[in-house]
Amino acid sequence: MANNADVEQLAHQFAEFLKKKKYRNTQERNKVIERIAELDEHFNADELYLYMNAKGDKVSRATIYSTLDLLTQCHILMKHRFQGESAHFELASRMPNHDHLICVECGRIVEFREKSIDAISVSVSKEFGFKRIRHSLQVFAVCHDPTSCEHNTQD
Amino acid sequence: MANNADVEQLAHQFAEFLKKKKYRNTQERNKVIERIAELDEHFNADELYLYMNAKGDKVSRATIYSTLDLLTQCHILMKHRFQGESAHFELASRMPNHDHLICVECGRIVEFREKSIDAISVSVSKEFGFKRIRHSLQVFAVCHDPTSCEHNTQD
DNA sequence: GTTCTTGCAAACCCTTTGCACGTCT
DNA sequence: AGACGTGCAAAGGGTTTGCAAGAAC
Numbered sequence: 001m002a003n004n005a006d007v008e009q010l011a012h013q014f015a016e017f018l019k020k021k022k023y024r025n026t027q028e029r030n031k032v033i034e035r036i037a038e039l040d041e042h043f044n045a046d047e048l049y050l051y052m053n054a055k056g057d058k059v060s061r062a063t064i065y066s067t068l069d070l071l072t073q074c075h076i077l078m079k080h081r082f083q084g085e086s087a088h089f090e091l092a093s094r095m096p097n098h099d100h101l102i103c104v105e106c107g108r109i110v111e112f113r114e115k116s117i118d119a120i121s122v123s124v125s126k127e128f129g130f131k132r133i134r135h136s137l138q139v140f141a142v143c144h145d146p147t148s149c150e151h152n153t154q155d
Numbered sequence: 156m157a158n159n160a161d162v163e164q165l166a167h168q169f170a171e172f173l174k175k176k177k178y179r180n181t182q183e184r185n186k187v188i189e190r191i192a193e194l195d196e197h198f199n200a201d202e203l204y205l206y207m208n209a210k211g212d213k214v215s216r217a218t219i220y221s222t223l224d225l226l227t228q229c230h231i232l233m234k235h236r237f238q239g240e241s242a243h244f245e246l247a248s249r250m251p252n253h254d255h256l257i258c259v260e261c262g263r264i265v266e267f268r269e270k271s272i273d274a275i276s277v278s279v280s281k282e283f284g285f286k287r288i289r290h291s292l293q294v295f296a297v298c299h300d301p302t303s304c305e306h307n308t309q310d
Numbered sequence: 311g312t313t314c315t316t317g318c319a320a321a322c323c324c325t326t327t328g329c330a331c332g333t334c335t
Numbered sequence: 336a337g338a339c340g341t342g343c344a345a346a347g348g349g350t351t352t353g354c355a356a357g358a359a360c
Contacts, residue, residue, distance in 0.1 A: 060317045121294040130296035137292045139276040141285035215342045
């Protein structure tokens with residue numbers, strides 16, 4: 001939980017977005033982006049809510065959800081949905097164009113980059129006359145680490 | 156809604172699964188598989204429930220959910236989760252190993268087969284010491300058909 | 311001062327569950 | 336007969352929403 005990805009740069013990017021859309025630049029929204037920059041891992045709305053509460057920030061769940069939505073709109077965050085779980089978010093800048101390898105036994109998620117998938121998704125889109133925006137590839141598998149598979153749920 | 160994929164073969168496959176697992180072969184479960192064989196498209200639990208009700212079958216939502224789960228377990232159905240929507244199902248035999256191209260404007264879903272993705276998912280799994288089970292690739296894009304994009308939500 | 315955002319709790323959707331009744335073996 | 340499956344309605348988790356109070360512009 002100590003990444004400190006360019007908070008300034010993120011805050012700036014967010015402020016620009018808000019201005020362009022004529023949304024207000026509130027304290028809560030700024031707190032959210034500060035805290036998000038501290039996170040290294042995927043997180044969901046409730047984890048962020050609890051994290052911020054633990055840090056003494058007083059931001060409601062409703063605001064968390066609404067701000068996460070804004071941050072996804074302006075591509076600061078990527079929103080993922082693994083299996084039947086709650087939505088997970090992560091900084092788009094953290095590891096561009098990666099996909100996920102998910103252990104169906106222990107829930108562990110490994111990130112990987114495989115550039116050919118990008119090219120494939122572009123060519124498939126073109127083939128059907130679509131304009132590609134992004135893709136999401138999830139590979140479900142079983143990891144080989146029995147200890148993790150027995151004890152962990154999302155490590 | 157008129158495919159009539161091998162109902163017999165599906166029913167047989169399901170019956171075998173039930174027997175092996177010592178689950179009971181009930182009227183409701185059989186009705187479900189019959190109706191599913193009639194469906195050409197993806198569907199969700201509620202759509203199936205309404206479809207069956209319209210056809211005069213009296214099967215509760217609880218049973219629909221439980222039966223869809225069994226059918227997924229024995230690989231007769233594939234279960235997908237697109238975006239933030241409800242779970243969608245489709246016959247696995249309908250189009251093996253395909254992935255989805257999704258228009259973010261109109262929601263239209265195009266299926267495509269691109270065999271190289273399978274190979275990639277296997278080699279990535281191996282690289283991390285995982286044993287691949289399956290993958291799910293969703294390509295988000297904008298389709299070029301303005302009419303559809305304006306009026307439809309899931310066509 | 312007006313409009314947008316917040317916070318709270320209630321509503322919401324999809325899915326699962328508890329329990330009494332019915333059905334399969 | 337006994338165990339399991341069903342149907343109903345209620346509960347559950349995650350997310351959204353309505354409304355009154357508060358902050359941004």
